[in-house]
Amino acid sequence: VTGETIARRAAPARMAYWQALDSGRILLMAAAAMLIIAAFAGMAALHPQHINIRAALSFGGFIAFGELFRLALPGGREAAPIAMVGAMAYAMLLQLPGHNASVIYYSPGTYDALLVVAVAAIGMAVGALPHIAAGRPAGLTGMCTRLVAVSCVAFIFRPIVSAGLLHLRWEVQFAVIAVVFLVGWLVDTLVGALIRADDVGARFSVAIRDEIRLQWPLGLSVGASVIIAIFGAKRIGVMELAVFIGPLLVTQLAFRRYAGIRATYLQTVRSLARVTEVAGYVEAGHSRRVSRLAVAVGRGLGLAEPELLALEYAALMHDIGQLSLRDPIPGGATLLVGLDDRERIAKLGAEVIGEAGVLDDVAELVRYQSRPARGHDPAPPLGSMIIKAANAFDDMVGSSTDRNRAAAALERMRLDPVEYDAGVVAVLAEVAARRVPSRL
Amino acid sequence: MVSRAARLYIGLVVSVAAVLVAILAERVMRQRDFWPSPTHLINPMAALITLQALFLVCDSGTTPMTSRQTRWSPGSSATLAAVVLLGPVPAALVGATALLSLQRHLRLAERLFNGAMYALCGLAAGEAYLACNGPVGRPDFSHFRTILLAFAAAATVHVVANHGLIWGVHRLNRERGIWTRDGLESSLTLLLASDLGYAALGLVVASLWPIMGWFAAVLVLVPLFVARWAMAQFAEQQRAYAATMSALCQAVETKDYYTRGHGDRVSRGAVMIARQIGMSTDRTEAIMFAGMLHDVGKLGVPTQVLQKTGKLTPDEFAAIQLHPMRGLEIVREIGFLFEALNGIFHHHERMDGRGYPMGLAGHEIPEFARVIAVADAFDSMTTTRSYREAKSIDFALSELRKGAGTQFDPVIVEAFIAAMEQEGWELPGPAEAPVDLTNVTVKDHDDPTAPLPVVDP
Numbered sequence: 001v002t003g004e005t006i007a008r009r010a011a012p013a014r015m016a017y018w019q020a021l022d023s024g025r026i027l028l029m030a031a032a033a034m035l036i037i038a039a040f041a042g043m044a045a046l047h048p049q050h051i052n053i054r055a056a057l058s059f060g061g062f063i064a065f066g067e068l069f070r071l072a073l074p075g076g077r078e079a080a081p082i083a084m085v086g087a088m089a090y091a092m093l094l095q096l097p098g099h100n101a102s103v104i105y106y107s108p109g110t111y112d113a114l115l116v117v118a119v120a121a122i123g124m125a126v127g128a129l130p131h132i133a134a135g136r137p138a139g140l141t142g143m144c145t146r147l148v149a150v151s152c153v154a155f156i157f158r159p160i161v162s163a164g165l166l167h168l169r170w171e172v173q174f175a176v177i178a179v180v181f182l183v184g185w186l187v188d189t190l191v192g193a194l195i196r197a198d199d200v201g202a203r204f205s206v207a208i209r210d211e212i213r214l215q216w217p218l219g220l221s222v223g224a225s226v227i228i229a230i231f232g233a234k235r236i237g238v239m240e241l242a243v244f245i246g247p248l249l250v251t252q253l254a255f256r257r258y259a260g261i262r263a264t265y266l267q268t269v270r271s272l273a274r275v276t277e278v279a280g281y282v283e284a285g286h287s288r289r290v291s292r293l294a295v296a297v298g299r300g301l302g303l304a305e306p307e308l309l310a311l312e313y314a315a316l317m318h319d320i321g322q323l324s325l326r327d328p329i330p331g332g333a334t335l336l337v338g339l340d341d342r343e344r345i346a347k348l349g350a351e352v353i354g355e356a357g358v359l360d361d362v363a364e365l366v367r368y369q370s371r372p373a374r375g376h377d378p379a380p381p382l383g384s385m386i387i388k389a390a391n392a393f394d395d396m397v398g399s400s401t402d403r404n405r406a407a408a409a410l411e412r413m414r415l416d417p418v419e420y421d422a423g424v425v426a427v428l429a430e431v432a433a434r435r436v437p438s439r440l
Numbered sequence: 441m442v443s444r445a446a447r448l449y450i451g452l453v454v455s456v457a458a459v460l461v462a463i464l465a466e467r468v469m470r471q472r473d474f475w476p477s478p479t480h481l482i483n484p485m486a487a488l489i490t491l492q493a494l495f496l497v498c499d500s501g502t503t504p505m506t507s508r509q510t511r512w513s514p515g516s517s518a519t520l521a522a523v524v525l526l527g528p529v530p531a532a533l534v535g536a537t538a539l540l541s542l543q544r545h546l547r548l549a550e551r552l553f554n555g556a557m558y559a560l561c562g563l564a565a566g567e568a569y570l571a572c573n574g575p576v577g578r579p580d581f582s583h584f585r586t587i588l589l590a591f592a593a594a595a596t597v598h599v600v601a602n603h604g605l606i607w608g609v610h611r612l613n614r615e616r617g618i619w620t621r622d623g624l625e626s627s628l629t630l631l632l633a634s635d636l637g638y639a640a641l642g643l644v645v646a647s648l649w650p651i652m653g654w655f656a657a658v659l660v661l662v663p664l665f666v667a668r669w670a671m672a673q674f675a676e677q678q679r680a681y682a683a684t685m686s687a688l689c690q691a692v693e694t695k696d697y698y699t700r701g702h703g704d705r706v707s708r709g710a711v712m713i714a715r716q717i718g719m720s721t722d723r724t725e726a727i728m729f730a731g732m733l734h735d736v737g738k739l740g741v742p743t744q745v746l747q748k749t750g751k752l753t754p755d756e757f758a759a760i761q762l763h764p765m766r767g768l769e770i771v772r773e774i775g776f777l778f779e780a781l782n783g784i785f786h787h788h789e790r791m792d793g794r795g796y797p798m799g800l801a802g803h804e805i806p807e808f809a810r811v812i813a814v815a816d817a818f819d820s821m822t823t824t825r826s827y828r829e830a831k832s833i834d835f836a837l838s839e840l841r842k843g844a845g846t847q848f849d850p851v852i853v854e855a856f857i858a859a860m861e862q863e864g865w866e867l868p869g870p871a872e873a874p875v876d877l878t879n880v881t882v883k884d885h886d887d888p889t890a891p892l893p894v895v896d897p
Contacts, residue, residue, distance in 0.1 A: 097581060097582070170651055217669055217670065218666070220662060220666055221662060221666035221667070223662075224659055224660075224662035224663050225663055228644055228659055228660070231648055231651050231652070232647050232648060234651070235579075235581045235650070235651065236581045236584045236647055237581070237584065243588070243640050243643055243644070244640070244644060246636060246640030246641070247637050247638070247641045247660075247663050247664075249637055250634055250638065250663075250667050251663050251666055251667040251670070253634065253637075253667075254667040254668075254670035254671045255670045257670075257671070257674045258670045258673045258674040258677065261674055261678050262677055264681065264774065265677060265680070265681045265684070267773060268681070268685060268774045269684065269688075270773065271770055271771055271772070271773050271774050272685075272688045272770065272771075275692055275736060275739050278737075278739055278740045278770055279739040279740060320688070320691055323691050323692065323739075324691075352687060352688070352690070352691040352694075355687040355690060356680070356684045356687035356688075357683055358680040358683050359684060
C-alpha cells in the first residue's frame with residue numbers, strides 16, 4: 001500500500017480523480033477498455049441485419065435498468081445484481097421462441113461474444129448516466145469489473161453453444177450454465193477483492209475470504225435468476241423477461257434494508273461514542289482517531305472484516321467506562337492515571353457494552369484494553385492489544401502531525417515490550433508513518 | 441387476544457371456504473374434469489403435491505418486515521403457479537395447506553383461518569384467471585400476452601383478497617397498525633412490491649414447469665431463501681441496534697442516580713402515544729430512538745450545575761437550557777429521520793411559546809417534540825426525585841391535563857391518557873436510597889410541578 005492510498009481516504013475532496021487511481025484500477029480499466037475496443041472493432045465487420053436487435057435492445061435495457069438500481073452492500077461496496085443477471089443471461093442465452101439457430105447474431109462465428117460485450121458496455125454506460133447527472137459517483141470500477149466478468153463468460157460460453165449445446169438435455173445445459181456462471185462470478189469477486197485490498201490496505205488473501213463470505217448469498221441469488229431467465233427466455237421470449245425483474249427486486253429490497261441498518265448502526269456508535277468528548281472526559285476526536293488507527297493496524301495484521309468491525313466498535317467505545325468516573329481525567333488521557341483506575345474504566349466500559357447482550361466480543365476487547373501484553377495468563381486478545389497501543393499513541397500524540405512527536409511516542413512504546421505487543425507496535429509505526437494532516 | 445367478533449368472523453371465513461371448495465370440487469368432479477387440461481401435464485397429481493410442498497416451504501418462515509402485522513407471505517407464488525398449471529380448485533387446495541404450516545407457534549384458530557383464507561384467495565385468483573380467458577394447464581407461450589394479463593388479474597385478486605381478509609381480523613380485534621391512515625400509506629408500497637414480486641415467482645414456476653418439472657420449484661426457492669436470509673440478517677441487526685442504543689443510553693444515565701431508566705421510559709411513553717395517534721411504523725421507530733436519546737445532551741452540562749443546591753444563576757440556567765442543542769450535536773450524524781432530530785432539539789418547547797431553545801409556539805413545534813414533551817414530564821413526575829417522592833399516575837395525568845394548551849399539546853395529552861387506559865403503565869420499582877451521593881442531582885429540569893429556581897437578574 002502506498003502513502004497515496006491513505007491520503008486519498010483521509011482527504012478525498014482534495015484530490016483529482018486521476019490522482020486517486022492506483023495500479024490495480026488502471027490495469028482493470030485498461031482491460032475493460034481493450035475489451036470494448038475489440039468489441040466495437042469486431043462489430044464493424046458485422047452485418048447489421050444479422051443482429052438480433054430485439055434481444056440486444058431487451059438485454060441492453062435490462063442491464064441499464066440494473067445499473068440504475070445498484071445496491072450498496074456493507075463495507076462501502078456496491079453491487080448491481082440486476083445488471084449482472086441481465087448481462088450473464090444475455091451472454092449465455094440459449095434459445096428464443098421461434099429461433100432455432102444462434103439467438104444473438106444469426107450468422108455463425110465468434111461475433112456472438114463480441115456483440116455481448118458491446119451491448120453490456122452500452123447498457124452499463126446508459127445506466128450510469130443518471131448517476132452522473134445526479135452528481136453521484138459513476139461507479140466506473142464496479143462497471144469495469146462486471147464487464148470483465150461478463151466477457152469471460154461470453155468468450156467461454158458462446159463457443160460451447162456453437163459446439164452443439166442446444167441439442168443436449170436440459171440437465172446438461174443447466175450444469176454447463178451453472179459452471180460457467182461460477183467462473184464468471186469468481187472473476188468478478190476476485191477482481192473486486194484485488195481492488196479492495198489495494199484500496200483499504202488489506203492483505204489479498206484476507207480480502208478474498210471477506211469478499212467471498214460477503215458476496216456468496218447474493219451470487220447464489222443472481223445465479224439462480226440467470227438460469228431462470230435463460231430457460232424462461234426459451235419459453236416466453238425476451239421482452240417478456242421483464243416479469244422476472246419482480247423477484248429480483250424483492251431480493252434487492254431485502255439486501256438494501258440490511259445494508260442500511262448496518263450503516264445506521266455504525267453511525268450511531270460513532271456518534272454516541274462522542275458523548276465522552278462532549279462531557280469533557282476525553283479530548284475532541286480521540287475516539288475516532290483511536291478507532292481509525294486501530295482498524296488500520298488490525299488490517300495490517302490480517303484481521304478479517306467481522307473482527308475489524310468488532311475492533312472498530314470497541315475502539316470507538318473504549319472510553320465509555322469513564323462516564324462512571326466522578327471527575328473527568330485531566331485531558332482525558334487514560335495513560336496518565338494509575339493502572340487500577342485504567343482497569344476499572346475498562347471493566348466498567350465492558351459492563352456497559354455487555355449490557356446490550358449482542359456485542360459480547362466487543363465488550364471483551366474493551367475489558368482487556370489496559371492489560372499488559374506480556375506476563376498475564378491468558379494473554380489479552382489481539383484486538384485489546386491493538387486498542388491499548390492505539391490509545392497510548394493518541395494520548396501522547398493527539399491530532400498533532402509532528403513526526404518527532406510520533407517517533408518519540410513509538411520509541412517509548414517499543415522500549416516497553418511488556419506493556420505493548422512488539423508486533424502491534426511495529427505495524428502501528430508503519431501506519432503512523434503514512435499519517436497525513438487531516439481535519440478531524 | 442382474539443375478541444368474540446373476531447372469533448365469529450374466523451368461523452364465518454372458515455365455513456365459507458369449506459362450503460365453496462366443496463361445492464366447486466363436487467361440480468368439477470361431476471363434470472369429470474377435475475384437472476381442466478390434464479392432457480398437457482404428464483402428472484397433475486404430482487404437480488399438485490409439489491406445489492403444496494412449495495407452499496409449505498415458502499410459508500415456513502414468513503419474515504416480519506417492520507411490524508407484527510406486515511409480513512412477507514411468499515406462499516402466494518405456489519398458489520398462483522397452481523392457478524396457471526392446474527386451475528382454481530387445486531389452487532385452493534394448495535392454499536389450504538396453510539393448515540399444516542410448519543410454524544409451530546400458530547394456534548388452531550390461526551391455522552384454520554390461514555388455511556381458509558389462502559384457500560379462498562386461491563379460489564378467487566383462479567376464477568379471476570379463468571374469467572380473463574387465462575388458459576389453464578401446460579402454458580402455451582405463443583399467447584404469453586394473454587397469460588400475462590390474466591395472471592396479473594389473478595395476482596391482484598390474490599393480493600386484495602389476502603389483505604382484505606386479514607384486515608377484517610385486525611379490525612375486529614381492534615388492533616391498530618398498518619391499516620390506520622398514516623400507517624397504510626407508508627407501508628403499502630412495500631407490501632405491494634413484495635407481494636407482486638412473489639406473485640411473479642408463481643408465473644416463473646409455471647413457465648419453467650414444461651421444461652424442468654418440479655425442479656422449477658426448487659430453482660425459484662433459491663432467490664426466495666436468499667431474500668429471507670437477508671431479511672433475517674436485517675432483523676438481527678435491528679435487534680442488535682436497539683439493544684446497543686439502549687445500553688449506551690443507560691451508560692449516559694449513570695451520571696445521575698435518579699434519572700436512570702428515564703430515557704427508556706420516555707421512549708416507551710412516546711411509542712404508546714405514537715401508536716395511539718396512528719403514526720406509521722417508520723416514524724414510530726424513529727420516535728422510539730428520539731425518546732431514548734432526548735436527554736443525551738445533559739452530559740454536556742457541567743455536573744456542578746446539575747447538582748447545585750439552591751437557586752441557579754441565569755448563566756447556569758442557560759447552561760441547562762443548552763442541553764437539547766448538545767444532544768443534537770451528538771446525534772446529528774446518525775442517519776436518522778430528520779424528525780427524530782427535531783424531537784430531540786425541541787422537546788422543551790411549550791405550546792404558549794415560553795419554552796426553550798427556540799421559543800416556538802403551538803403547531804410550530806414539531807410533532808415529535810410535542811409527543812416527547814408529554815412522555816418526558818409524565819416520567820419525571822411519576823419517579824422519585826431527591827427532593828420529593830414519586831407522584832401517583834392519576835396525579836401526573838391531572839397535571840398533564842392542567843398543562844394542556846399552555847405547556848403541552850392537548851391532543852397528545854388526551855392520546856397519552858387514552859393509551860394509558862388501554863395499555864396501562866408499569867412504574868419503576870421504588871428507588872432505593874442512593875449509595876453514592878456524588879451522583880445525585882437535587883433538581884429536575886423535566887419536572888413541571890417544580891420549576892427550576894432561578895435567581896432574578
